[in-house]
Amino acid sequence: MTENFVLYSNIAVYSAMAIYTIAFIMFTLDLSRRSASVAAPAEVGATTRVGQLASAGSTTLLERVEAPAAPPATKGPRYLRAAVVLTAFGWALHVGAAFFRGFAAGRVPWANMFEFTLTATAIIVGVFLLVQFWQDLRFLGAFVVGFSLIALGIATTNFYVDVVPLPPALQSAWLVIHVFVASLGTGFFALGAALSIVQLLQARRAAGRAVGLRFLDTLPAADKLENLAYRLIVVGFVFWTFTLIAGAVWAERAWGRYWGWDTKEVWTFIIWTIFAGYIHARATRGWRGSRSAWLAIIGFGAVVFNFTIVNLFFKGLHSYSGIPGVG
16 A cells, blocks of 8 residues: 555646646747737837927937737736646646655655655645735745755656655654744745845846846836735735744754754854844845845745755754765
């Protein structure tokens, strides 16, 4: 039965990756459509304006006048809606892969880097889909689906290991709580970082330094993107704070101390400090614009570093990569 569950899990994850690939292409096509929808009205508006001035015999220096882009339709084109539907379908298979892996192992599926990647990326995509009920962030689909697709590709080719029993230190209910809330926090940090990247591009576009990225004219302004990123990061910060607390309780149960300056513990605290500084600086020091965006991106970069470099190349009590010869 274990072998069957492992087989079902592998089939589900590869199927999810195939569907994510199609969804990624559709999300990317939507960005191209946005650029085209902005370019055409702008050129028509400029030509009409020049003709009006010329027919009136105006001696004013004629300049190119661009008509403002019409806002995109609320529902979007069919292939954008199809991209969201495919993402949801791929996510269902993705979650199924995690569950089958858990059934095969007889435990929660996050005892090694492969299993954690499988679960964490499912949560990231799930958070992205859930947030759509609050704000239309489908323009982040290419980033979220692309990031998850790359992570799953690396996990299935480089991190994959057979199902093994949990080490004694991981046999705790606090592990379930600790890792689950960390994954939730990572999902919100990922969306906040994606919004911050778009915010930086939007600011460059407004300053005339990203003229070629016309699709940005169909997206929210930089200040709105910043506010959205801030709200998502605050939610992620709450989850990450609880990650620290649950991790300390787990450490006391496993090793008899709440804090031991283990590499993983230190980096988890560094991430908490970065985002705490982001929230504090933005709220009290007036850090707005590009500075807050870069801090959000650096914070998410620290999360990725903590999961990859720290897990693979640093020794410690948290070395549970599961990869032979590593950790």
